[in-house]
Amino acid sequence: MSKPRYRRRKEDRPQEITEAAFDAFADKGYASTRVEEVASRAGVSKGLLYLYFKTKEELFKAVVKNVVVRRVDALIALVDKTDQSSEAFIRGPASRFLKEVPDSPVAVIIRLLISEGPRHPDLLDYYYQNVVSKGLAVVQRIIRRGIERGEFRPSIVDELPHLFLAPVMMSVVWRSLFGKRSLDTDKLIDTQIELLLAHIKA
Amino acid sequence: MSKPRYRRRKEDRPQEITEAAFDAFADKGYASTRVEEVASRAGVSKGLLYLYFKTKEELFKAVVKNVVVRRVDALIALVDKTDQSSEAFIRGPASRFLKEVPDSPVAVIIRLLISEGPRHPDLLDYYYQNVVSKGLAVVQRIIRRGIERGEFRPSIVDELPHLFLAPVMMSVVWRSLFGKRSLDTDKLIDTQIELLLAHIKA
DNA sequence: CTCATTAATGACTCGTTGGTCAGCAATTAT
DNA sequence: ATAATTGCTGACCAACGAGTCATTAATGAG
Incomplete structure (x- = not known):
């Protein structure tokens, strides 16, 4: 009866990541924002982010x-x-x-x-x-x-x-x-x- | 009779480095400009730059x-x-x-x-x-x-x-x-x- | 329930770069 | 000339961060 460690939500991820990225960029600017930071704000791992966006630039x-x-x-x-x-x-x-x-x-x-x-x-x-x-x-x-x-x-x-x-x-x-x-x-x-x-x- | 490899010009360096930095920042922006690049444009080594400016930020x-x-x-x-x-x-x-x-x-x-x-x-x-x-x-x-x-x-x-x-x-x-x-x-x-x-x- | 699929993880690599430092060579003093 | 001074070099290091990938586990099908 353990809770699942994550939910699979393919549909929602891009939007959520994009929003997290917006917040992060707003705070720190593009160059100074680490991809890790964006992932963390979106509540996902860096690896997943790279599944949806090929590079930081594309993000x-x-x-x-x-x-x-x-x-x-x-x-x-x-x-x-x-x-x-x-x-x-x-x-x-x-x-x-x-x-x-x-x-x-x-x-x-x-x-x-x-x-x-x-x-x-x-x-x-x-x-x-x-x-x-x-x-x-x-x-x-x-x-x-x-x-x-x-x-x-x-x-x-x-x-x-x-x-x-x-x-x-x-x-x-x-x-x-x-x-x-x-x-x-x-x-x-x-x-x-x-x-x-x-x-x-x- | 070999030419000296460099001239000692303590007085002029800060100004020259500052100008080189301005050009570099103008081209690439602050975050994307490498300190090495500034030094090179100013015709000095990176080490010297750090003799006159404690950090990139101070520059x-x-x-x-x-x-x-x-x-x-x-x-x-x-x-x-x-x-x-x-x-x-x-x-x-x-x-x-x-x-x-x-x-x-x-x-x-x-x-x-x-x-x-x-x-x-x-x-x-x-x-x-x-x-x-x-x-x-x-x-x-x-x-x-x-x-x-x-x-x-x-x-x-x-x-x-x-x-x-x-x-x-x-x-x-x-x-x-x-x-x-x-x-x-x-x-x-x-x-x-x-x-x-x-x-x-x- | 069991298996196949694939969303998701997180530890890893590797190139980059800010910053250091031991030694060298251009000056200046003697 | 020779020595003392110090402006200057360039090799080096440590940190950091973008991007990868082998592995794991949530889910859906049969």
Whole structure:
């Protein structure tokens, strides 16, 4: 009547390992995280981990791909579903979404990409295709819709959707370096949005 | 008449090693750079390097401290010396200064700090004290001078000098990830400056 | 129950790298 | 010249961590 020392759970392992890896990478960064550490957090042996992921690098890629895709797609869905005015949408759901980023898993991924990206060009390509360009496109789309509806006037801003993301980026970096001290990231993002709206409103 | 195999140059070594380390870290990041590699780039043996720097970590700190201090002080000096109007100064020297950052050594340091900073809290403190807070203060100073002179009106912007730095930050990160593709960083920074000026002009 | 299958373990290897040190050779002093 | 000093070298070591594999035991089939 001894308890089994482990359960066979082929289906769940990859996801669990991926999540453990995310946590570990978030704490220590990619290079400084030992595979053993990931395995231990996932409650499995190192050997098993290597059954599901051929190398540490592949694990890294799996983590990145795993976390981000949902989020962007969520925002896109949001945009398509809404019937608010563009301005209301930007001030409401879009603003909330952006303000969440610095505390979300996305922030961790961004940090990981900055650190390790240059050594993983194919990963950067993937990320650019599936996250960055989609993200920029969706911002642009909101603005253009506003223009078509006569809410906004054409301006340089709709060629530079990056302007909406800059304070978010800054917040992510700031938080990762200095924690919450001396920068109210919500205020930064809000102010930038107000600035941009003031500039593009018809 | 054999050439000496090496020259004794106690004075110059630290600087040379520090510069070699900067280059190496810029290429490979901190964790992935071997001490041997740094020594080789500096044209010395690994043993010598350890004569001047007790550990790899200390070398890292020396690099960071070495590069950045000059720059910020340069900007501060610039501000104090000028007799231009605040607006002209922002559009001119300040703008040029900001646009240089993404291609400058500072960008490298920022990337290094994002990657390794969380494991070097004392370094982050140093950096915050000597670079970040000084940088923010100098931006704020320009704005306040403008207000005193009646060029600008008081606004939220002078509590958030970060707004001037956000597009710079974004450019640094973007460049380090995606190179020059699909983002004109000069334009991004210029546009943000115009936006801010339009908002604060009296 | 018994056997075949395979998920899972954990001890092992081996390349890598931060850090050391005994000795050497470039200077400087005498 | 010769000796004393010390900047510098390069071989070395110990730790560490990625990746392997022979073995074990949970599970499902007959």
